[in-house]
Amino acid sequence: MQEVIAIAVLAGAIAAVYLLSKKYAAPASAAARFRMDDAWRLTERDFGRASEEQLSPLGRALGKLPASRREDVRRELLDIEARVTQSSSPVKLLRASIMDAAALSLYASHILLLNENTRKHLVEEYGSSFSDHEMLVTLVSQELKYTVLRTFAQYHYDDASERDWFDSYMKVARGLMRARSGAAKRPANREEAVSGVSFAEYMTLLETLKQKLLDAPSRTPVNEAALLQDSQDSPA
Numbered sequence: 001m002q003e004v005i006a007i008a009v010l011a012g013a014i015a016a017v018y019l020l021s022k023k024y025a026a027p028a029s030a031a032a033r034f035r036m037d038d039a040w041r042l043t044e045r046d047f048g049r050a051s052e053e054q055l056s057p058l059g060r061a062l063g064k065l066p067a068s069r070r071e072d073v074r075r076e077l078l079d080i081e082a083r084v085t086q087s088s089s090p091v092k093l094l095r096a097s098i099m100d101a102a103a104l105s106l107y108a109s110h111i112l113l114l115n116e117n118t119r120k121h122l123v124e125e126y127g128s129s130f131s132d133h134e135m136l137v138t139l140v141s142q143e144l145k146y147t148v149l150r151t152f153a154q155y156h157y158d159d160a161s162e163r164d165w166f167d168s169y170m171k172v173a174r175g176l177m178r179a180r181s182g183a184a185k186r187p188a189n190r191e192e193a194v195s196g197v198s199f200a201e202y203m204t205l206l207e208t209l210k211q212k213l214l215d216a217p218s219r220t221p222v223n224e225a226a227l228l229q230d231s232q233d234s235p236a
Contacts, residue, residue, distance in 0.1 A: 105142035168222035
């Protein structure tokens with residue numbers, strides 16, 4: 001259980017560390033040829049080269065993700081690439097896909113950090129999809145998904161850097177969860193799953209936050225305090 005908690009706490013770290021270690025500066029012609037499968041191979045290659053000691057708990061968990069779930073993620077990524085290629089607003093669509101994956105990862109992380117009795121109750125109430133194992137698989141698979149998407153965005157659209165819109169999204173999303181979460185309590189109904197914050201409310205909050213960041217400038221810090229305040233003031 002200690003490793004599960006460590007992984008939940010570190011959600012978001014893999015993509016940040018991975019991107020900071022890469023300084024892509026490919027010419028436009030090379031960037032145009034960069035495909036989602038290239039981003040997938042780069043991600044797998046770099047994690048494959050890292051030693052067990054170099055990897056975070058989340059990095060080690062990636063290596064244990066079932067092959068079938070990894071292939072599911074890869075298929076989803078190829079579908080996103082196809083839609084991005086056909087879109088008149090490819091960067092917006094790519095950002096939306098990144099934030100959608102991050103939202104699910106953060107939600108799974110939030111559940112894993114609840115106390116043991118609350119987690120057991122969620123399994124009794126809603127079934128094995130809320131088990132620690134399934135939440136961990138969700139966290140890791142969605143983390144893998146947005147890590148690959150961020151690599152693709154960085155190389156293909158120059159839309160990923162340290163302290164950019166995505167970093168702000170992750171920080172503000174966690175702030176919203178802290179602000180809206182009270183003491184753990186029994187879910188009132190099937191719409192309410194976690195600690196005083198229903199899944200529907202949670203996704204509404206993050207959808208509002210997502211819309212505010214779709215047009216944020218690339219490679220530029222965002223005013224996170226104002227973003228958090230605006231998102232908190234928006235009706236859930």
